[in-house]
Amino acid sequence: MPAIQARIAGVQQFPGREAEGAPIFMDKSPVSSSPSGASTYRRLLGYARPYWAIFLVAILGFLLFSTMQVSLIAVTELLLDTVGAAGISSEEGFLSRYIAVFFEGGVIPRDTARWLIPSIMVMIAVFRGIGNFAGSYGLAYVSRSVIHDLRTELFTYIGRLPSSFYDRYTGAHLISKISYNVEQITSAITKAVKVLIRESFFTIGLLAYLLMVNWKLTLTFFLFAPIIALIVNVVGKRFRKLSHRIQNSMGDVTHVTQEAINGYQVVRMYGGQAYENKRFEQASNNNRRQFMKLVVADNASVSVIQILVSLAIAIIVWLALAPGIVEAMTPGLFASFIGAAASLAKPIRSLSEVYAEIQKGIAAAESVFDIFDEPMEKAGGDIEAGRLTGKVEIQSLTFRYESEGEPVLRDVDLKVNAGETIALVGASGSGKSTLAGLLARFYEPDAGRILVDGKDISRMPVKDYRRNISLVSQNVILFNDTVRRNIAYGELCDASDEAVENAARLAHADRFIEALPDGYRTELGDNGQLLSGGQRQRLAIARALLKDSPILILDEATSALDNESERHIQAALDEVMKGRTTFVIAHRLSTIEKADRILVMEQGAIVESGTHTELLEKGGRYAALHQQQSH
Secondary structure, eight states, X not given: OHHHHHHHHTOOOOTTGGGGTOOOOOOOOOGGGSOOHXXXXXXXXXXXXXXXHHHHHHHHHHHHHHHHHHHHHHHHHHHHHHTTSSEEETTSSSSHHHHGGGSGGGEEEHHHHHHHHHHHHHHHHHHHHHHHHHHHHHHHHHHHHHHHHHHHHHXXXXXTSOHHHHHHSOHHHHHHIIIIIHHHHHHHHTHHHHHHHHHHHHHHHHHXXXXXXXXXXXXXXXXXXXXXXXXXHHHHHHHHHHHHHHHHHHHHHHHHHHHHHHTHHHHHHTTOHHHHHHHHHHHHHHHHHHHHHHHHHHHHHXXXXXXXXXXXXXXXXXXXXXXXXXXXXXXXXXXXXXXXXXXTHHHHHHHHHHHHHHHHHHHHHHHHHHHHTSOOOOOOOSSOOOSOOOOEEEEEEEEOSSTTSOOSEEEEEEEEOXXXXXXXXXXXXXXXHHHXXXXXXXXXXXXXXXXXXXXXXXXXXXXXXXXXXXXXXXXXXXXXXXXXXXXSOGGGTTOOHHHHHHHHHHTTOHHHHHTSTTGGGOBOOGGGTTSOHHHHHHHHHHHHHHHOOSEEEEESTTTTSOHHHHHHHHHHHHHHTTTSEEEEEOSSGGGSTTOSEEEEEETTEEEXXXXXXXXXXXXXXXXXXXXXXXX
């Protein structure tokens, strides 16, 4: 039953669930099941569609930046051809022929070149700065907006997934996905796309310039292109595989940390610090080892690509220095050509490095999209729920947590009149909490059905149906908010102060609330850490009282209370149960002696049914349990 309370609160907690057959294991989805990187990346970029105008400005900004970068290299031709010459002729060089034609005689005088070239360089620097700012800011705006949208959508989507999903994922791994994995996508969108667009434009611009100056020499680069592409493709697959491992190992680190912090009292009391330190060291070291494997693959591939690019440049220089080649080029043109060829190394290196970032982002996006691809909880229905009276009928109900596992409930049949109090007793793993979970529609039965007021609950809108159910569990969930907001939580937030205070009074919580520093406006801290266990339990009961639903589920609702508080709460529960259909899950039989019917469960089946007196007279399983607790 703690799982039910955790599901309502949106918190992953499943103590005791193993006993009822629900599997708990970490997120270790195989990489081989992932879709292609291209399709994942297209899906990811689809989130940028609402910001297409800003994205377009960013692209144009990077295009301007890259164009100015190439122009700055090309201007080197004019600068060097001016040194030691009276002027620059349009008959020489490459860039000069397009500029010198505007001057008399087709020659740029040296005095004119003296101010013209610096002016061009300054103008290029200004436009380059504008382009870089527009591109970087625009892309950063788009990427952070996408991350915000993606993270918000993921958080919202997780809250709409069925309980079976929470059985398969630990809370720490889900937190890691929302925080770490989504943040990893930033690199694929911000840094990766920035480098991809800017350096691609720069590379294309350099190649275009080189081809226009001397296309024969430039073809040397294309001889090495297939080899570079092959290396990038092979290493890219390695990046994705390692990135998945890094994300899973990061989830392990979060998981161990969360357990050690949440259970710090047990850790200290039983001397578990050394054990927890070892677990954390192992998880962190595994994360380190996986990351270092990624670093090795990344740097090895970059080094190889750099060597190939340098080899291509060396061949170009060797060919360029051949007789007949140099003579056909001015010193300035030759220098700018070699400079442009040498400049290719940086963007190609950056593009090879960014592939690692893209693959990490794709791996992170795949892990996030895996969540989006999970089927949502069935929320619709064609039968209006309305305000139910609480008449419940269970017909041949069978349920198992795993499709191939043993049934947790087996052909359960039960009829409950409106306003009747039903107590469920039995050993751990007998199916009590599972039955309540099915009643709350946290799970769908494998066979059979549950009717409330003659309506199949699977055909009612789940949100409307749950408005008719209140839950109080021994595993109390409170939020870091005020006392009032914890009582009037969610859809109850519009309740009047009078209604909230009345619910607190019925739950015997009004006295300690009024004694708090700010009364009902007091902030409770993380999970109500400022309160005692009994006080936290009474706030949960007040929340259920305020909801005023016709069906009430109590799971050891008085277990955290001292004898004095339990007596008061039991009296309050006796009042609130009047006129409501109540299911009480209890281990202490003394708390359910007044129930209209007591159901004894074993191995997923109801083995005894009757009042407290009737079951004692039968001398069966209930009588044996009662006798055990009496001694």
